[in-house]
Amino acid sequence: MFLDRVKISIKAGNGGNGSASFLRNAMTAKGGPDGGEGGHGGNIIFKVDKNINTLYEFKFHKKFVAENGTDGGKRLKTGSNGKDLIIKVPCGTVIYDSETEKVIADLCSENDEFVALRGGKGGHGNNYYKSSIKQAPHYSQTGEITKQREVILELKTIADVGLVGFPNVGKSTLLATISNANPKIANYPFTTLYPNLGVCEVNGETFVVADIPGLIEGASEGQGLGHYFLKHIERVRLIIHLIDISQSDGRNFIEDYFVINKELENYNKDIAKTPQIVVFTKSDLIDSETLFERTNLFKERVGKDFLVISSITNSGILELKKLTLEKLSKIPKKTPLDIEEFDFDKKDISSLEISRDDEGAFVLKGGKIDNFIRGVVLSDNRSFAYFQKRLEDMGIIDMLKQRGLKNGGVVKIKDIVFEYSE
Ligand SMILES: Nc1nc2c(ncn2[C@@H]2O[C@H](COP(=O)(O)OP(=O)(O)OP(=O)(O)O)[C@@H](O)[C@H]2O)c(=O)[nH]1
Ligand SMILES: [Mg+2]
The missing domain is CATH 3.30.300.350 (GTP-binding protein OBG, C-terminal domain)
Known part of the structure; x- marks a missing residue:
């Protein structure tokens, strides 16, 4: 199962208590305060791990607690700091505050990390409070107790190119043909149940391609599977819009073009503005005359540029790879999402x-x-x-x-x- 949105709870470690103790040994009947400081609690840190592609692990593991600091001890012994808890997430993970639903982090690059919660401070030991007027303080400070919080993790795939189209038009086949990916391919709709990523190489340069589950009419309103995955197209720079020119599934290829574009627009106006390459697939299934007629019809009715390919004979594939690279070189990278300042961490120390x-x-x-x-x-x-x-x-x-x-x-x-x- 593909999991791309999940709510989890996180808690940083508590601070350890400071110690209130006094030095006692054979030489000093009444020694001074020697209580050490409590250790600090561990932080909660989210970190991108490029070997993870889904949020699947969070299906079973939803509670994350960093280690507490330990208490200070006698003879000025400082408590040890709690270990940070590093939560590994796939690249493209957006983190929301579950109460406000505001974006608090967008981990969209390979080395991104985000300290979500800081551990509680350790308490001071009584030695800390020693002063010229107070030689023997009996008090120490307790460690700071941290609160548990809830956040939502959402995966928005990071890819340069998204393969979009009706089910069964050959998106996964194309991904397998042009990249290192090995997606499931079968002659029925909805074979692909979650986005697959592949790296495509042309002339020594690479780009990342995502194969999105097939869309159908009404996808933007929840029909089929596609609506659930439209968010994965939000961040691609270029859409390859695949249309079955052979009409092997009995639809009309020109209608297909308009229906899919309408769904993109209904979902999000920005996606509709993402540059597209229109690609006619399965050209090997029709004779050249039919192909000529249909492409001419498309020119007349739609008037957009297109490419014709067959993933079976490989015709048009190299041309498509080159055109994709050329187009990408002219499209700037998408910027990360706007982040709301995260205030889990801000402590209220002034209200009275x-x-x-x-x-x-x-x-x-x-x-x-x-x-x-x-x-x-x-x-x-x-x-x-x-x-x-x-x-x-x-x-x-x-x-x-x-x-x-x-x-x-x-x-x-x-x-x-x-x-x-x-
Ligand atoms: N003849 C021919 N068959 C193709 C071509 N591309 C894909 N197919 C076949 O079309 C069927 C569907 O291919 P997929 O790649 O699974 O299609 P998809 O668009 O990923 O489908 P969903 O994942 O269901 O949306 C498979 O049987 C493929 O072998 C092509 O260029 N020519
Ligand atoms: Mg597929």
């Missing part, structure tokens, strides 16, 4: 919300509080004093006073409740 509950207690919330509170281990009186002092330094006590906080008033911060005393 003050409200009062039914009992008249002051309730503090917001990023500023979250950031601060993780540093406080309140099992201990000395760290509690530090906590109140920090609230004062941050100007929060003044703000509360302006709103009516008096001596003995109750303040709630998450699960910490205390009475304010001047």
